[in-house]
Amino acid sequence: MLLSLAIWVPVVAGVLLLVLGERYARWIALAGSILGFLVTLPLYWNFDVSSSTMQFVEFARWIERFNVNYHLGVDGISMLFVLLNSFITVLVVIASWSQVDSRVAQYYAAFLVLSGMLNGVFEALDAVLFYVFFEGTLIPMFIIIGMWGGPNRVYASVKFFLYTLMGSLLMLVALLYLYGKSGGSFAILDWHRLPLPLGAQLLLFFGFLFAFAVKVPMWPVHTWLPDAHTEAPTAGSVVLAAILLKLGAYGFVRFSLPIMPDASRQLAWLMIALSVIAVVYIGFVALAQTDMKRLIAYSSISHMGLVTLGFFIFNAYGVEGGLVQMISHGFVSAALFLCVGVLYDRMHSRMIADYGGVVNSMPKFAGLMMLFAMANSGLPATSGFVGEFLVILGAMKTGFWLALLAASTMVLGAAYTLWMYKRVMFGPVANPQVAALKDLNGREVAVLGLLALAVLGMGVYPLPFTEVMHASVNELLRHVALPKI
Amino acid sequence: MDARTVLIDHLPALPEVLLLIGACALMIVDLYVRSERRNASFDLAQIVLLLCAASTLFVQWVDGTTRLYIFNGLFVSDVMSNLLKLASYVSVWATLVYSRQYLVDRGLLRGEFLTLLLFSLLGMMVMISANSFLTLYLGLELMSLCLYAMVALDRDSAVSTEAAMKYFVLGALSSGLLLYGMSMIYGATGTLSISEVAQRVSRIAATTDRSLLVFGLVFMVAGIAFKLGAAPFHMWIPDVYQGAPTAVTLAIGAAPKLAAFAMAVRLLVNGLLDLAQDWQQMLALLALLSMAIGNITAIAQSNIKRMLAYSTIAHMGFMLLGLLSGVVGGNLLSAADAYSTALFYVVVYVLMTLGAFGMLLYLSRKGFECENLDDLRGLNRRSPWFAFVMMVLMFSLAGLPPTAGFYAKLAVLSSAVQAGQLWLAVAAVILSLVGAFYYLRIVKLMYFDEPKEAGPVPGHREMRALLSVNGLILLILGVFPQPLMALCYIAINSL
Numbered sequence: 001m002l003l004s005l006a007i008w009v010p011v012v013a014g015v016l017l018l019v020l021g022e023r024y025a026r027w028i029a030l031a032g033s034i035l036g037f038l039v040t041l042p043l044y045w046n047f048d049v050s051s052s053t054m055q056f057v058e059f060a061r062w063i064e065r066f067n068v069n070y071h072l073g074v075d076g077i078s079m080l081f082v083l084l085n086s087f088i089t090v091l092v093v094i095a096s097w098s099q100v101d102s103r104v105a106q107y108y109a110a111f112l113v114l115s116g117m118l119n120g121v122f123e124a125l126d127a128v129l130f131y132v133f134f135e136g137t138l139i140p141m142f143i144i145i146g147m148w149g150g151p152n153r154v155y156a157s158v159k160f161f162l163y164t165l166m167g168s169l170l171m172l173v174a175l176l177y178l179y180g181k182s183g184g185s186f187a188i189l190d191w192h193r194l195p196l197p198l199g200a201q202l203l204l205f206f207g208f209l210f211a212f213a214v215k216v217p218m219w220p221v222h223t224w225l226p227d228a229h230t231e232a233p234t235a236g237s238v239v240l241a242a243i244l245l246k247l248g249a250y251g252f253v254r255f256s257l258p259i260m261p262d263a264s265r266q267l268a269w270l271m272i273a274l275s276v277i278a279v280v281y282i283g284f285v286a287l288a289q290t291d292m293k294r295l296i297a298y299s300s301i302s303h304m305g306l307v308t309l310g311f312f313i314f315n316a317y318g319v320e321g322g323l324v325q326m327i328s329h330g331f332v333s334a335a336l337f338l339c340v341g342v343l344y345d346r347m348h349s350r351m352i353a354d355y356g357g358v359v360n361s362m363p364k365f366a367g368l369m370m371l372f373a374m375a376n377s378g379l380p381a382t383s384g385f386v387g388e389f390l391v392i393l394g395a396m397k398t399g400f401w402l403a404l405l406a407a408s409t410m411v412l413g414a415a416y417t418l419w420m421y422k423r424v425m426f427g428p429v430a431n432p433q434v435a436a437l438k439d440l441n442g443r444e445v446a447v448l449g450l451l452a453l454a455v456l457g458m459g460v461y462p463l464p465f466t467e468v469m470h471a472s473v474n475e476l477l478r479h480v481a482l483p484k485i
Numbered sequence: 486m487d488a489r490t491v492l493i494d495h496l497p498a499l500p501e502v503l504l505l506i507g508a509c510a511l512m513i514v515d516l517y518v519r520s521e522r523r524n525a526s527f528d529l530a531q532i533v534l535l536l537c538a539a540s541t542l543f544v545q546w547v548d549g550t551t552r553l554y555i556f557n558g559l560f561v562s563d564v565m566s567n568l569l570k571l572a573s574y575v576s577v578w579a580t581l582v583y584s585r586q587y588l589v590d591r592g593l594l595r596g597e598f599l600t601l602l603l604f605s606l607l608g609m610m611v612m613i614s615a616n617s618f619l620t621l622y623l624g625l626e627l628m629s630l631c632l633y634a635m636v637a638l639d640r641d642s643a644v645s646t647e648a649a650m651k652y653f654v655l656g657a658l659s660s661g662l663l664l665y666g667m668s669m670i671y672g673a674t675g676t677l678s679i680s681e682v683a684q685r686v687s688r689i690a691a692t693t694d695r696s697l698l699v700f701g702l703v704f705m706v707a708g709i710a711f712k713l714g715a716a717p718f719h720m721w722i723p724d725v726y727q728g729a730p731t732a733v734t735l736a737i738g739a740a741p742k743l744a745a746f747a748m749a750v751r752l753l754v755n756g757l758l759d760l761a762q763d764w765q766q767m768l769a770l771l772a773l774l775s776m777a778i779g780n781i782t783a784i785a786q787s788n789i790k791r792m793l794a795y796s797t798i799a800h801m802g803f804m805l806l807g808l809l810s811g812v813v814g815g816n817l818l819s820a821a822d823a824y825s826t827a828l829f830y831v832v833v834y835v836l837m838t839l840g841a842f843g844m845l846l847y848l849s850r851k852g853f854e855c856e857n858l859d860d861l862r863g864l865n866r867r868s869p870w871f872a873f874v875m876m877v878l879m880f881s882l883a884g885l886p887p888t889a890g891f892y893a894k895l896a897v898l899s900s901a902v903q904a905g906q907l908w909l910a911v912a913a914v915i916l917s918l919v920g921a922f923y924y925l926r927i928v929k930l931m932y933f934d935e936p937k938e939a940g941p942v943p944g945h946r947e948m949r950a951l952l953s954v955n956g957l958i959l960l961i962l963g964v965f966p967q968p969l970m971a972l973c974y975i976a977i978n979s980l
Binding site: 018063066067103132133139142169170176177179180240415 | 560579598865869873880885886891892895896898899902905907910914915917918921922925926928931932933965966967970971
């Protein structure tokens with residue numbers, strides 16, 4: 001019941017918004033998102049950390065003709081993302097309170113429906129259900145970027161849509177192939193046990209790889225992300241970075257690793273190579289950006305490279321580090337995009353060059369953003385450190401040079417983040433508009449403050465996050481180590 | 486044999502008889518109707534459709550899943566024929582409701598339109614229930630001749646007349662091809678009855694030379710492809726769709742596809758299943774070409790009717806994926822699965838076509854044709870609800886969840902993959918990605934662009950209601966596709 005509520009409370013709230021129209025739209029959205037978050041909390045409290053099986057399972061016949069079922073469940077890998085998503089949705093609703101003034105109801109409805117569908121992706125245990133949610137998320141995001149985005153929004157939204165659709169369509173063929181191979185079942189957990197010859201595994205691996213690599217996004221299919229991030233409204237960028245990018249990485253641990261373990265091990269070199277390129281090369285690309293949102297977008301790609309790297313070195317540090325990094329990146333990238341949003345609302349510019357000396361007029365803001373910038377560069381005692389450290393530790397077990405390359409993220413991340421921070425916040429006030437900036441209002445402090453708490457809390461005491469994962473990650477690794485041929 | 490048994494024996498043809506009487510009555514009644522809106526004729530047409538639907542349901546209720554042959558085996562009634570007939574009534578009824586205001590505004594709502602529409606429906610029903618080459622051909626010609634005349638209904642419009650001319654010439658050619666193919670098969674088997682053809686073909690195919698059969702088959706497949714609008718026999722579709730008045734485009738684009746599907750099933754599956762290895766290869770080529778030509782050419786169109794015409798071609802290619810996956814290596818086990826996916830596809834496709842052209846009719850008004858992409862600009866500002874309905878239609882045509890179009894695609898792709906046509910399925914998804922672009926462009930125009938003209942869209946109450954229901958059905962089928970899928974499965978199993 002809880003898992004269904006996590007999906008349908010936001011969706012129903014969204015539909016309600018569309019029906020009721022503009023009046024009280026903001027309040028209905030807020031109520032819907034908070035309710036949506038509250039119903040996910042018991043998932044954490046009642047979670048059995050010692051078990052690696054699916055919990056809170058729901059099962060109902062859905063499309064009998066194709067043996068498709070409404071099958072939901074979460075394990076240690078997926079549960080936290082449901083919470084993260086519902087939490088971020090609340091922040092997004094609050095953060096866009098006064099940013100949007102045209103077609104408010106449609107705006108919030110899109111976000112709430114999106115939130116429900118994202119929960120569905122993380123909870124689905126049936127491949128068709130997963131696919132419906134996975135692809136369904138494209139529609140609201142397309143509308144969000146296209147309707148409330150920046151000047152180049154149409155190009156960015158269409159590019160986003162077609163790019164991700166291309167990947168997922170190939171996955172659809174892979175799903176149908178598995179359906180046939182498994183004798184007519186779409187149950188993901190059945191597929192985990194399905195023996196497959198290496199040739200089929202390799203073929204399937206590439207089918208899934210396109211879908212997930214585009215979503216992560218991995219180099220070289222990342223080019224949609226900077227455009228989408230830059231043109232999306234602030235809240236759109238937040239959801240995109242914090243949650244949507246996690247779908248791809250989640251897909252790797254839910255589908256690629258357990259269903260095609262032999263192919264995964266065989267092709268690990270490729271995945272590691274692509275990940276390292278993302279970490280190092282995209283790190284340098286980020287350094288060269290002049291637009292703050294673009295810079296954070298590239299930083300996201302680079303950080304997600306570390307996640308995929310962690311998954312494909314096949315040890316507990318790597319996988320757990322990758323998962324922790326996903327959650328941490330959810331908080332940090334959301335916070336950074338919100339910070340840029342705060343500046344953009346006041347100045348209507350994202351260009352680093354237009355700023356300088358902001359700290360003089362916005363001290364509170366400068367303080368909070370400092371924290372997030374540090375977290376983005378992986379400073380100890382922030383959430384960013386935990387995941388990166390674990391992945392580097394895992395990489396060290398594979399080889400020194402790999403670990404060295406992975407660790408370059410610490411240096412590069414610090415370089416591009418702090419350099420941007422310095423150029424925006426410090427230095428002389430060159431632009432008269434900057435001098436007139438107003439510091440954060442109560443709502444902005446609340447949103448950024450909540451995220452700051454999360455970032456610090458996770459950095460100082462990560463156990464509540466990691467203990468949930470242990471059992472599931474160990475089970476996953478045990479499973480991947482066994483050949484399925 | 487007394488009159489009572491004659492009646493009972495011929496019960497399965499009751500809907501056809503009623504429709505024939507109704508259409509003739511309509512012709513007479515309409516002579517006395519003076520009003521511009523033709524309320525009496527219009528209501529009579531709707532009542533006839535309702536009676537037909539009731540009688541078809543009655544026939545279905547009486548006969549259940551048994552297969553009945555009447556008129557010496559010329560006519561067959563099974564679950565599939567009843568399902569397709571019901572879908573045709575719905576489709577023709579929706580055509581009537583959607584096109585009423587449009588035709589009134591242009592002075593085209595004359596008795597001829599209604600009568601021709603009903604007679605074309607009669608032709609479709611005969612095709613759907615045909616169990617003989619002769620019946621099938623008669624039904625096909627009845628349907629086609631009515632449609633040719635309807636395209637030319639706006640006789641002062643040069644474009645319409647040109648379209649009608651093209652449609653007629655090419656249609657006659659394709660009928661000729663079909664007839665030629667039939668005569669070949671007749672020559673080889675010595676019978677016109679489809680069920681007897683099936684028996685004799687299986688004997689011939691096992692023993693003697695099959696070249697004559699295959700020769701006839703080629704022409705038959707060409708004729709079927711022409712009526713479906715599958716490439717490379719698609720040339721007429723764009724011109725006719727664009728040239729005909731939108732109401733007539735709707736009449737051509739929706740229900741006749743059901744009849745064409747029935748024709749394909751009757752001829753290929755009921756009659757020539759033993760040649761499946763041969764026609765499946767031909768259909769595979771047709772499917773691939775249709776998906777490629779339809780989707781790629783549609784991108785370049787600025788006229789929505791023309792764009793939807795190319796999209797039709799692509800969709801027919803997709804539907805063929807289901808038809809060509811039935812027999813795998815001589816094994817018939819998954820045949821019913823595969824054909825039922827094609828049936829599901831075609832029914833969902835007709836629902837989507839109705840909605841899409843219905844929307845164009847809704848947005849047109851006196852002195853203004855909604856037929857260019859730009860006419861949809863900013864619809865969300867003018868009418869958020871109908872922009873939403875159109876968005877559902879477009880995403881359904883593109884095959885995205887959660888809409889019915891997604892399950893239609895999923896079903897036929899699943900058939901193709903199960904039949905080992907993995908590369909055809911991969912080609913299909915890549916081409917449907919190409920297709921997603923032009924559907925997406927319409928969503929973009931409606932939502933992201935500023936409207937060309939301000940103010941809400943006028944429109945009749947019944948039309949608005951039906952259009953809303955049409956969109957919602959696609960959404961509901963997108964969440965609960967099981968009932969229709971199960972129905973299609975039962976229908977195909979009754980073959």
